[in-house]
Amino acid sequence: LADRLQSTVKKMTGKGKVSEQDVKEMTREVRLALLEADVNFKVVKDFVKRIKERAVGAEVMDSLTPGQQVIKIVKEELTDLMGGEQSKIAVSERPPTVIMMVGLQGAGKTTTSGKLANHLRKKHNRKPLLVAADVYRPAAIDQLQTVGKQLDIPVFSKGTEANPVDIANEAILHAKEEHLDYVIIDTAGRLHVDEHLMDELGQIKNNLTPDEIFLVVDAMTGQDAVNVAESFDDQLDLSGVVLTKLDGDTRGGAALSIKAVTQKPIKFAGMGEKLDELEAFHPERMASRILGMGDVLSLIEKAQDNVDETKAKELEQKMRSATFTFDDFLEQMEQVKSMGPMEDLLGMIPGANKMKGLKNVQFDDKQIVHVEAIVKSMTKAERQDPSLMNASRKKRIAKGSGRPVSEVNRLLKQFEEMKKMMKQMSGTQGGKKGKRKKG
Numbered sequence: 001l002a003d004r005l006q007s008t009v010k011k012m013t014g015k016g017k018v019s020e021q022d023v024k025e026m027t028r029e030v031r032l033a034l035l036e037a038d039v040n041f042k043v044v045k046d047f048v049k050r051i052k053e054r055a056v057g058a059e060v061m062d063s064l065t066p067g068q069q070v071i072k073i074v075k076e077e078l079t080d081l082m083g084g085e086q087s088k089i090a091v092s093e094r095p096p097t098v099i100m101m102v103g104l105q106g107a108g109k110t111t112t113s114g115k116l117a118n119h120l121r122k123k124h125n126r127k128p129l130l131v132a133a134d135v136y137r138p139a140a141i142d143q144l145q146t147v148g149k150q151l152d153i154p155v156f157s158k159g160t161e162a163n164p165v166d167i168a169n170e171a172i173l174h175a176k177e178e179h180l181d182y183v184i185i186d187t188a189g190r191l192h193v194d195e196h197l198m199d200e201l202g203q204i205k206n207n208l209t210p211d212e213i214f215l216v217v218d219a220m221t222g223q224d225a226v227n228v229a230e231s232f233d234d235q236l237d238l239s240g241v242v243l244t245k246l247d248g249d250t251r252g253g254a255a256l257s258i259k260a261v262t263q264k265p266i267k268f269a270g271m272g273e274k275l276d277e278l279e280a281f282h283p284e285r286m287a288s289r290i291l292g293m294g295d296v297l298s299l300i301e302k303a304q305d306n307v308d309e310t311k312a313k314e315l316e317q318k319m320r321s322a323t324f325t326f327d328d329f330l331e332q333m334e335q336v337k338s339m340g341p342m343e344d345l346l347g348m349i350p351g352a353n354k355m356k357g358l359k360n361v362q363f364d365d366k367q368i369v370h371v372e373a374i375v376k377s378m379t380k381a382e383r384q385d386p387s388l389m390n391a392s393r394k395k396r397i398a399k400g401s402g403r404p405v406s407e408v409n410r411l412l413k414q415f416e417e418m419k420k421m422m423k424q425m426s427g428t429q430g431g432k433k434g435k436r437k438k439g
């Protein structure tokens with residue numbers, strides 16, 4: 001999806017004038033792109049129709065930058081399609097609030113249960129209880145217990161013999177006694193939607209009347225995710241959806257159509273395997289991401305979570321202005337280290353996914369120490385202007401840092417790629433210049 005839309009967007013960005021033919025061509029591209037991304041056919045049809053109507057309308061034709069305007073419309077409509085931001089979680093008047101997590105096996109229920117508990121505690125100051133109601137696989141219970149241990153959040157379990165409804169009921173009593181205010185029930189999944197699973201989940205639901213029923217879906221599964229969402233919603237009347245594995249190479253189709261098909265909000269996004277990698281789902285950012293403008297906002301937010309605000313602003317400035325030297329690189333390395341894996345960060349930078357060279361940029365976190373050693377072996381002048389480093393200097397730097405010359409060379413190359421990318425990013429974000437180089 002991204003590739004196709006991005007090339008269309010690129011074409012449109014440079015347009016000083018948009019003809020009806022242009023609009024036609026563009027909506028055709030958008031249509032193909034969405035279908036290619038497995039977006040539900042009907043959703044695509046409606047979507048394209050709205051774009052067309054708006055794009056040939058006065059707001060575009062009379063605008064000074066029609067190309068930009070059309071992109072804005074596509075972005076707005078994409079955002080709309082995915083719904084507003086809705087990361088709110090119910091609060092029961094009579095605690096505990098009960099949240100039931102459902103979904104297919106491997107979707108990320110157990111992980112997301114842990115993430116959600118962590119989120120409730122951290123952001124809402126709540127005391128959650130995790131409940132192991134997946135009684136079919138002993139490993140599933142162990143897994144939740146491990147998650148609980150990692151987070152230091154209690155886990156209620158009764159082994160594999162008890163029935164999930166009883167487990168959940170007892171867990172709620174237990175939560176009341178212990179004054180825990182959220183009960184998160186990790187239920188069993190199957191490889192496919194089947195009757196038995198739905199019956200079991202239906203029973204839990206009828207017995208507990210949970211305040212929230214969240215469907216956990218793997219964003220990587222495309223159109224399948226939409227079908228899964230539809231079945232679960234038919235049976236259980238979901239209250240929301242959590243899309244997991246959005247950190248992966250998703251086609252984006254799932255996010256686009258789940259909301260449109262089920263009318264249920266996508267509340268959170270799983271952005272990695274770690275238990276703090278859960279984010280509120282931001283439709284607008286998702287739309288930008290699909291359009292290839294990158295997820296600068298998320299990046300900045302992430303920076304703010306981990307480093308102080310002035311530092312984060314500086315980082316943003318540097319990245320936008322692309323005046324980035326090895327000194328900045330070094331200085332920020334410390335902060336960046338606390339922001340999580342480099343690859344995640346790069347994924348959020350506009351254009352980064354489009355840079356072929358970047359695929360070879362391996363920012364293995366363990367290597368950061370080595371990178372630091374290398375940069376520290378450069379002279380002040382070299383850090384400002386890497387072109388000063390000739391072969392013999394590179395050898396010296398390698399020696400000084402205790403790393404092979406090949407690694408020094410690689411770092412220099414990576415740094416150039418990064419600068420190139422930042423330049424590209426500032427072009428995209430600045431948005432004033434229509435013209436951009438290809439690639």
Ligand code: GDP
Nearest residue numbers: 105106107108109110111244245270271272273
């Ligand atoms: P369950 O069977 O639905 O309980 O799924 P699990 O919670 O056991 O997750 C299945 C796999 O997906 C595990 O390896 C998780 O680490 C992984 N996983 C879950 N959420 C995410 C996510 O947001 N991103 C990534 N990359 N992996 C995830």
Ligand code: MG
Nearest residue numbers: 109110134140
């Ligand atoms: Mg599980």
